[in-house]
Amino acid sequence: MESMSPCLAEQRSGVLYATVVHTGELPGEMLPEGRLKHHLLVLVEDGRARLEREYAGFVLFPDSCWLLLPGERIRICDEGEPPLRCRAVVFDVWRVRQAEENDAVSEMAPAALEVAIFPFSGLLDHHLAHEVRRWMDSSAQTDISQEHRTFSLSIRFLDVLLKILQSSTERQESKDLREAIQKTVLLMEQSYAQQITREELAKLANMSASHYSFVFKREIGKSPMEKLTEIRIRHAKKQLLFSDRKLRDIAESVGYRSEFYFSRQFKQVTGVSPKEFAHRHFAKHVEISHPFPLHMQSLGLTSGSSDRSNDRIQVVGLYVEDFLIALGVQPILKCVGNNFRQSYLNAYLNGVEEWSILSFDFSVIADAKPDLIILGHPEYGGNGRFARFSEIAPTYSIRKGLHHWEHGVRIIGQLLNRLPQAEAIITYHEQLLQKARTQLAIVSHQTVALIRICNDRRIRLYGGPEGYSGGVLYQDLGLKPSASVLRLAWDKPSGYVSVTPDVLYELDAEHLFIVVDPAGQSYWNQLAGDPRWGRLPCVRANRCYEVRFDIWMTFGIIAHRLKLQDVLRFLVPPGRALPTIVYK
Structure with missing residues (x-):
């Protein structure tokens, strides 16, 4: 010594x-x-x-x-x-x-x-x-x-x-700045339809307007108003591609009072006008097997069945059954995988034959004699399978998958020539979300996170603002992401980041939603048995909520309403939650 x-x-x-x-x-x-x-x-x-x-x-x-x-x-x-x-x-x-x-x-x-x-x-x-x-x-x-x-x-x-x-000190100051900037980005994502000024954003970040602009560009790579424009144009693209709304209405819905200014901004960002974008890009989102127009003819009805009622169209949808049911179309097969079954749809699909996505038995689909096949993800049509599907019936493949409930409702509605029904569903769901946000205001200052315990013993922390869970928690309902979500998982292209058990035991969320894969239960039991888990503040406060895998790991509109029910049931005091939401 x-x-x-x-x-x-x-x-x-x-x-x-x-x-x-x-x-x-x-x-x-x-x-x-x-x-x-x-x-x-x-x-x-x-x-x-x-x-x-x-x-x-x-x-x-x-x-x-x-x-x-x-x-x-x-x-x-x-x-x-x-x-x-x-x-x-x-x-x-x-x-x-x-x-x-x-x-x-x-x-x-x-x-x-x-x-x-x-x-x-x-x-x-x-x-x-x-x-x-x-x-x-x-x-x-x-x-x-x-x-x-x-x-x-x-x-x-x-x-x-x-x-x-x-x-x-420098590390903490940098962390505080990043969190302040992310807080303003979150406001942009949630309130892009409203008029937002740089001064309002700077006030939220507790900075002067000029310093806020400097820090924002250093952290994000673009100015605050450029980021806001990017968010607005992203949401406008969805409507241009998957709705028949007038350009004026689309402009207003994303925060532009002038249709002409919106068009000018859109062309400045994308290089083309809104109408030209919609014309060019639909094929980039949907691969079409038969060269005929959309709407009634694109429903895939053969000449021998073209007089059949649209309500009776025979559709096979690989993991789009949720959207089909919401739009009033009963699928003739239901898709199942190794560990994923849409069990929450059992009441709607009682008696419907299962079709395994693992075996890809095309004879089962051929025997069902569909008028139309919709593939919910491009990988389902890989390795020559798209051509095999197309030999059975006209086939549509969603090139990048269905990445948001609103995107799914609109694109499936367009493929089924049911855009009015799709818009009605979206309007009703937005009304439900508005009521829910009002009730959740009592916990708006508390932080929320969602983790998933996967079959392969991986732990995923989900971010935002979009994705299976982030789209509901942080964008639709406006809940506050925890610092760990903002730091580790926010704005990831995959919607999540894989984390270690050590990170799990340091999560700082005041409310934690937990999704456990069917084959991940034993690993979850092991993780929850660790003394460190019991010391987490959200665990000690009894604010951990296990929710269903099949509901929270999909984009379906029915599933999203069930997610909404879960959040209200856990976060809102008894007696104030919305009534059960189901489709008749």
Whole structure:
């Protein structure tokens, strides 16, 4: 053990005074366990170990450096060969303040010391670990006097602590800025139909307008108004492709009072006018097997059955049964997979024969004699299967899949020549959402997240603003995503990010929805049995809600209304939730 002189580090509340108690090798038999009495800097030289802290577990790996605080209950478990080898610095921190009249201090040192805690803990960045290593290496110098060496090491240790403090402050400031910017992007996603100014967004971010614009462009890569325009044009594209609304109505629905200004903005962003875009791009969304117009002729009715009522059309829809039922069309087969069945549709599909997407038995479809086949995802038509389907009946394949309930209602409605019914469904659903948002205002300040426990033992954290769950939670209902959702999963192309159990046990959401795949239950039982799970604030507050896999992992409009019921049932006090929503 080697005692060192004190060192100083400034802070806004005063001056921090650090006393090094020990520095040197930390043998395996001396690995700390229990509550720490001092601050501890651990630099791992070799081997691997498990660091158990009160709220989570972490891996100690070579060249990593950890700062742990007094009062923490920790345990370091060596994981075998090679054995863990590390160096450590044990130190205390004090705060220096001006002495008051009743303080017992000497005339030579008119100041008082208070025990203090260093305002950072956890894994240090690599460059800071390098600074700690350099300081430890320099402590072995013997070519100078003891007094000179002690004083020099004290000053240099001060510099190391100061760099750690500065890095922590910069990291927190950067995190706060990102969260403030994401908060304004979320407002844009939820309120793009309203008039939004840069000044209003800057006020929400608690910045001046000019500073907000600077930070926004640095974080997002474009100005706030460019981002808002991008969001509005994205929503306008959906309506242009999958609705027959007038251009004026589309412009107003995405926040433009002038149809002409909307058209000018649309062309500036896309390079073509709205009408030209709609004409060019429908084929990019739907692959069509037969070269004839849409609407009545595109229903796939043969010449021998063209006088048949549209209500009696025979349709096979691979995972679009939800939309078919909502639009009043009974599918003649129901699609099933290995682990995914749309069980929530059982009441509507009673007696309908199943068709396995795993075997692709085309004889079953041929025997059903469909007038029209709709493939809900392009992969269903891969490997030559689209041609096989087309030999049986006119076939449509949704090129990029159905990525939003509104997108699904409109495109299936157009393929079935039922756009008026589709628009009525959308209008009614938007009315339900408005009522739901009003009732959910009581929890609007609380954060929400959704995780999925997959069959392959993966954990997915779902983001937003679109996707299976994000579209409902954060866009449709306007709920507040947790910081971990914004930091890790927000705006991911896949709609989610895979996370480790360690991240799961650190989720900061006040309300957590949990989806468990059919074959993921045993893994979920294992995760939920870990003591760290029980220490999560949302678990202790009984705010974790397990919801059905088949409902939450699909875009169907009926499924989305069932999701709406789930959210209201869990988050709104009893007696205030909307009535059960079903299709007659």
